[in-house]
Amino acid sequence: MTQLDFSGDPPPFGHPMLKYFAFDPNYVNLNHGSYGSLPLPVLAACNKLTLQVESNPDLFVRVKQTELITKCRAQISKFVGANMNEIVLVRNASHGLNTIMRSFEWNAGDVIVTCNTTYDAMQGLARFLHDGPGHPEVSQFVIQWPTSHAAIIARYRAHLESIPRHAGQKIVAIIDSITSVPGALMPWQKLVQVCKEAGVYSVIDGAHSIGQEMNIDLSKADPDFWVSNCHKWLFAQRGCAIMFVAERNQGIVKSSFPTSKLYVSPQDRTFPGESFIEQYNWNGTINFVPPLSITAALEFREWLGGETMINAYCHDMAVRGGAYLASFFGTRVMDHTGEFTCNMVNVQIPLPSDVLPSDEINDIFYHKMLAPTNRKTKVSAGIFHHNGAWWTRCSAQIWTELSDFALLGSVLKEVCAEVVHELGLNQNAGWSNEDR
Template sequence: MDNMDPSELYKQSPPAFGHAVLKYFAFDPAYLNLNNGSYGATPRPVLAATDKLTLTIESNPDLFMRISLQPQLIDVRRRLAQLIGADVDEVVLVPNASMGVNTVLRNFEWETGDTLIGFNVTYGSVSKTIRNIGDVLPHPTTKEFVVNFPTTHAEIVANFKEFLAVNVAPEGKKTVVVLDSIVSNPGVRMPWKELVKICKSAGAWSVVDAAHSVGQETDINLSEAQPDFWVSNCHKWLSAKRAVAILYVPKRNQHIVKTSIPTSHAYISPADRTDENFVIQYEWNGTIDWAPYLSAGHALDFRNWLGGEHKINEYCHDLALKGGKRLAEILGTRVMDPDGELTFNMTNVELPLPGTLKPTPELDLKIKKKLLEEHNIYAAYFYHNHRWWTRVSAQIWVELEDFERLGKVWSTICDEIVKEQGLEKTS
C-alpha cells in the first residue's frame, strides 16, 4: 500500500476520478460501495491524520482536552463556516444531523396551539422526533406535507405555498417547518431555498435537514439563503470520519437554542446571561472522542488536493445522470428524474418489482442479505409512491461499469424475489 501520510501524499499529483481513487479508501477490494449516501467513507489519508491525532490525544489527555482542543476546534469551525457561507460563531459541531435537528426542535418553548410540520419524506428519526414532540405536553399540533415523486420543483413550491397558507398556527402561536435540502429516500434535491422563503413569508420558522448537502451541494451560502436553522453531516459527502455534523444557528436565532444536548457545564440561564453563550456550550458538553470532529479539516485537505468541491461534484453529478440512465436501460425501467432537475450525486431508478409487493421487515432483511452476502455490493432501495426504487450514490471511486454491474445484480435479485413471492414481474 502506498504511503498515505498526508504531508507526503499531497506533494504528489492527484489521481483521475474513478477506480484509480479506490486505493485511497479502505474498502474490501471485492466490495462495491454504491451507498455513500448512508454512511459516507473516510479516505485513507484522513484516517491516517485522524489516527495520528488520536495518539496525540492519548499521549496526554489533559493537555489536549484542557488546552489544545479549543483552537483546533475553532479552526475547523472556521473552515466549515467558510464552506457554507456563514459566520464562524454561527457554526458548531454535533455528532449527526438527527442530533442537530433534535437540538433545535427540543429548544423551542412549545405551547398549546403551536404547529410543527414535517414532510412525508422526512428522514425516519426526524419524523419520529416530530411525532414525539406532539405526543408530550403541551401537545403542539403536528402536520405533514405530502410530496410524491416523480414531480418537479415548480410543483413542490406551488403545492407547499398553498399548503402552508392554510396550515399555519393561529395568530399568536408559532409554526415550525422541518424541510430537507436533499431528501434521503428518494435521494432527490429539493428547492429548499424557495421553501425557506415561503416559510419566512408565512411567518413560520424553517429548520433545514441538510444531512446530504455538505460535500454534495456547492452553492449553499447560508448568509444569503437565510434559513432559521440548518444542519448537515460531514461524514457523508464531505468524507470526514464518522460521526460529525455542522449545526448552523444564525446569531438572530441563537436565543432559541438555549442549551446544547446534553446541557453543557458552560450553560448559563438566559435570565443570568450578560454575553453570548451559544458557541461555548458546544466546546464541552460531555466527554466524547473529538478526533472525528477535527477530521473534518483533514477531509477538506483531501478534497482540496483532489481539485476542490466543484471538480469533485462535477464528476459525481455527471456520473449520476449517466449511470442512472444506464441502470434503467439494464433493468428495463426508468429513472425518477429524467431531466436531472432533482439530481445532485444520487440517482433513483425504479426496480422491476410489482408495486403490490409491500415492504416488510422480513423482505427487507432478505434483500439486504442478497445484496451484501451473495453479491458483495450495496445500493440503497426503498418503496415510494407505490413503486420500488434503488438509490445509487455516484462517488469519485465509481465508474459507469459499476452501474452496469449493479444492474445485473438487481435483475437477478428481483427475479428471485418475484419467484419466491409467487408474483409477476413488472414490465
C-alpha cells in the first residue's frame, strides 16, 4: 500500500482513525453522509495523479486516461456485481439521474413516480420534466415512519396498480435504495421486482449505497437504471459517481451529457448500446482525478479490513449511538426494528412539534452547530422534520465513538432550547408523552 503513502497495520476504528483524515481537531463529523470525507491516503493518490496529468496533459488525456478509466470501471463493476459494459463514470448521482430521466422521450399520459422522501433535487427534476414537452404526470407515493419494509412493498404495489394505464404509456419510478432524509434502507430490490411485474421502469437513486450497503449485486437485482455516489461512503474524492444502465435500456440513454463527439445517431447504430461506454470516456475537458480516485478508495478500504469489517463497526456505532441519544433526549429512534438502519440513524430531538419546518429554522440550527459563538467545538449532523416531529440524522463512520454522540446530544439540547427561545415559544408547547 506504499503507493497510498501509508504502510503497516491500520489502527483500531474510532478516534485513532482521525489521523487519516483532514478534519479540524475542533470539528466532530456526524454528517459524513452528506458530502463524504476524503482519507488522506486517497488525497495523496489524487495529488500524485494530478501531478501526472499536469506533467503532460496531452499524453494523459489522449493516451493514459482511457486506460485508467477502463481499469476503474472494471474494479467498481465487480464491487457492485454489474457487467462492465453497463457501468460508466459520472460526476455525481444527480448528474447521472438527470442523464437518465432526460433521455426518455416523454409523451402525454406518461407518469413519473416519486416519493415524499425522494431527494429534493430529484423532486425538482420530476417537476421540471412535467413542465417540459410531453408534460408527464408526477404521482407521489407517501411513506411515513414508523412503518416496515413489508408495508412499503405492499403499498407500493397498490400505488402502481392505481395509476390509470393506456397503450404506449411509459411509467418511470424513481426509487431510493437508501433515502437521504430520513436516512433509511429501502427494500429497493423487491421494489424493482414490483416494477417489473407492473411494466414500470425502475430508476434507482443509490446515492448513499456504495460503501454503506452490503452485498450490492446489480446483476441479481436487475434494475433498469441505478446511480450511486462514490464520494459519500466509499471514500473517493468529491465528486464522482457510477451510473448503471442495463444493456437492454442503452438505446434509451442515447447521449452522454454533455453530448460527446462519439455520439452515434440511432439510425446509424448497428446495435442499441453502440457508443454508450465511449461517450462517457470523453465528453469534454473535465477533471477525471475524482472518479479515478475510486481505485485508491477501494485499496484503502481493503487495507482497513474490507467491507464487512468497516460496515459492522459503522452499523454497530449507529445503533448504539442512536440508542444513547434517544435515552439522553427522552425520545425515540425512528427505526425501532433495525430493518431500515445501515450506518445512519435517525433520532427524535427535543423540539416542540409546533415548530414548523422552514429555511429559517434550518439556518439557525446549522449556524449554531457549525459556527457557534459560545463554544469552541463544532459538530455536524442532519436536522429534518418528518411526520410531525423533528429528528437528527447521524452518520457513523470508522472514526466515530460514542462520545461523539454524547457531544452532539449536549449541543442539540442546547440549540433546541435556543431555537425555542428565539422563536418565543414554550419549551413544552406541542410536546406530548406520545411524542416521546
